[in-house]
Each structure stands twice: as C-alpha cells, then as structure tokens.
Amino acid sequence: MCRFCWILVVVLLITTGTLVGKFIIIGETQLSTDGRTAILLEPAERDLILTEMRAFLVSVQGVLVAAGKEDMKTVVEAAGKSGMPPPGQIPDTLAGKLPLSFKTLGFDTHKRFDQLALDASQLGDKELAVEQLGVLMNNCIACHAQYRLEAVTED
Numbered sequence: 001m002c003r004f005c006w007i008l009v010v011v012l013l014i015t016t017g018t019l020v021g022k023f024i025i026i027g028e029t030q031l032s033t034d035g036r037t038a039i040l041l042e043p044a045e046r047d048l049i050l051t052e053m054r055a056f057l058v059s060v061q062g063v064l065v066a067a068g069k070e071d072m073k074t075v076v077e078a079a080g081k082s083g084m085p086p087p088g089q090i091p092d093t094l095a096g097k098l099p100l101s102f103k104t105l106g107f108d109t110h111k112r113f114d115q116l117a118l119d120a121s122q123l124g125d126k127e128l129a130v131e132q133l134g135v136l137m138n139n140c141i142a143c144h145a146q147y148r149l150e151a152v153t154e155d
C-alpha cells in the first residue's frame with residue numbers, strides 16, 4: 001500500500017479510537033470539587049436520571065416494608081418497578097455522556113432488581129429478598145462514591 005494510505009489508516013484508527021474512548025468509556029465528565037467525577041448533563045438529562053434514582057429509593061423501601069410483612073406479592077411489585085427499563089428509555093445522546101462504568105453499574109442494579117423480583121415470585125423467601133437487596137445496594141454506594149451529576153446548559 002502507498003505511504004499516504006498507511007498514514008491515512010493510522011490517522012483514522014487514532015480518530016476512531018479517540019471517539020470510542022470519549023463516547024463509550026469516558027463520557028462527558030470532569031473532576032469535581034469533592035474528588036468525585038462530575039458527569040456534565042443538560043438539566044433535563046440530569047432530571048431524568050434523578051427521577052430514576054428516586055424510583056430506586058421507592059423500590060428499596062417497598063421491598064423492605066413488604067418483606068417485613070412477608071407480603072411477597074408486593075416485594076415482587078416493588079422490586080419489579082426498578083427492573084431493566086425498556087430499550088430506548090435512555091436517549092443515545094445521554095448514553096454518550098455517561099461513562100462506561102456508570103452504565104455498567106446502572107444496568108447491573110436494574111438486573112439485580114429483576115432477579116430479586118423473579119426469585120421472590122418463584123421462591124417466596126423474604127430473607128433471601130432482603131439479602132439480595134443488601135447486596136445490590138453496594139451498587140448504590142459504589143456509584144454515589146464515584147459520581148455526581150452536574151447540570152450544564154449548552155451554548
């Protein structure tokens with residue numbers, strides 16, 4: 001291949017690599033004053049994620065109260081509400097701003113709520129449900145320790 005073509009290939013590879021790194025791994029972030037990674041989002045995007053967070057909290061409370069009463073039907077419902085969202089719920093533009101490890105932790109949390117709901121419906125074991133909730137809440141702790149959300153308006 002000609003020399004120019006090789007240079008072109010290398011330049012394209014570097015560009016692609018940088019874009020992949022930016023959009024998939026790093027996202028739109030900067031170091032925050034408290035040492036955490038701030039994810040820079042538009043106000044509506046931040047609102048969307050925080051709404052999801054408050055739904056997580058409602059599920060946690062719902063599972064605990066229902067498990068305490070051995071009301072496994074409500075455990076299933078409460079956990080199911082924080083299960084995997086239907087595809088397309090998170091717009092691509094927002095997904096591109098979220099770091100890979102944020103998305104991984106977020107998906108894992110939804111998956112664990114689904115698993116909790118499934119096991120609760122099939123096994124009806126309230127102790128298992130509370131134990132699974134305790135484990136999945138490690139994700140809440142890990143993500144909150146690492147990330148915060150900052151609203152920025154695009155100019």
Ligand code: HEC
Nearest residue numbers: 050053054056057102105106109139140143144147148149
């Ligand atoms: C993938 C990362 C991630 C996971 C997992 C996660 N959170 Fe969050 N959560 C965040 C971030 C980031 C914020 C914003 C924190 C900030 O800006 O200081 C937040 C904020 C919140 C808030 C505040 C909402 C508001 O309106 O201000 C609540 C409540 C919350 N999370 C609950 C939970 C619970 C409960 C879980 C686990 C079941 C959980 N989160 C799991 C990242 C996560």
